[in-house]
Amino acid sequence: MKKVLLLLANGFEAVEASVFTDVIGWNRLSGDGSTQLVTVGTRDKLECTFNFTVIPEMTLDEVDVDDFDALAIPGGFEEAGFYQDAYSEEFLDIIRKFDQNKKMIASICVASLPVAKSGVLNGRKATSYNLNEGIRQKQLAPYGVQVVNQPIVIDKNIITSYNPSTAFDVAFKLLEQLTSEENCKYVKKIMGFSKE
Template sequence: MKKVLLLLANGFEAYEASVFTDVLGWNEYEGDGTTQIVTCGMHKQLKSTWGFTVIPEIQVNTVDVSNYVALAIPGGFEEAGFYQDAYHEEFLSLIRQFDEAGKYIATICVGALPVGKSGVLTRRKGTTYHLNNQLRQKQLASYGVDIVNQPVVVDGNIITSSCPATALDVAFILLERLTSVENCQRVKSLMGFQDIE
């Protein structure tokens, strides 16, 4: 089984997290059956940006990176405390461990910011939330990231994206990388995103 660690910071956006659970979950049951998602956080209970409460399966300090093939990080809101967890050294260290092991790291929106802060995107291409005077893109650039103004940017093992609207695209790219183009197309079709041929 290919396990994907869904790393949640307090204040995460529930929609951005749900695309990973849904796409990889559909693959587990209806695709090639090889993926499984495991939720992880810094606390025993987490609140999303809009107050949705989640109990992660494991804590950050118990993760054995060798058990996972990829890391998925949804974004969140500063007002909901997202950066308190996302910029914590334990959170950043886990990102570094996944990158050092050459594993995929898939982020949505400002989920790219802790990846940038961790140092693993330095001198690499990436993107993040692009509206509101490009504040978040400027923050990502301050970590030495080469900002690309595209909805989704893939640089080696790291996938970044510009906003919540790209969330499903990121999840499907990750599924394709972990399985195959054909399997990803099948899951998309079964989920109703394209006609089954």
């Protein structure tokens, strides 16, 4: 079983988290059955960007990185406190450990900023939120990131994307990396994303 750690900071954007829960969940129930997702939070109760409460299955202090095969990180809003948690040392340390073990890291929108702040994107290509005059993309550069203004950027084991519209594509790319292209196409089909 391939286990995905869905890393949630307070103020995360619910839609960006839900694509991982759905794609990995659909694969577990109707795809090749090889994936499982575990929600992990910076605290035992989290507030989403748009004000509903989520109780993760685990908190960061309970995580053993060796138990997981991939890390998924949704972005969030500064106004909702996302960066307070996402820039915490314990959050950044989890990212570093996944990268040190060459495990997949998939981030959506501004979730690439804590990935960059952790140091693992230094000298690598990545993207972040592309609208609002590219302010968030510009924030990547001081971390040594080669900023690319494309919907999805993959550099070795790290996937970044540039806004919420890319969320399902990131989740499917992660599923493909964890299973196979054929299985991913099948899950897309049964979820209605593909006619093939």
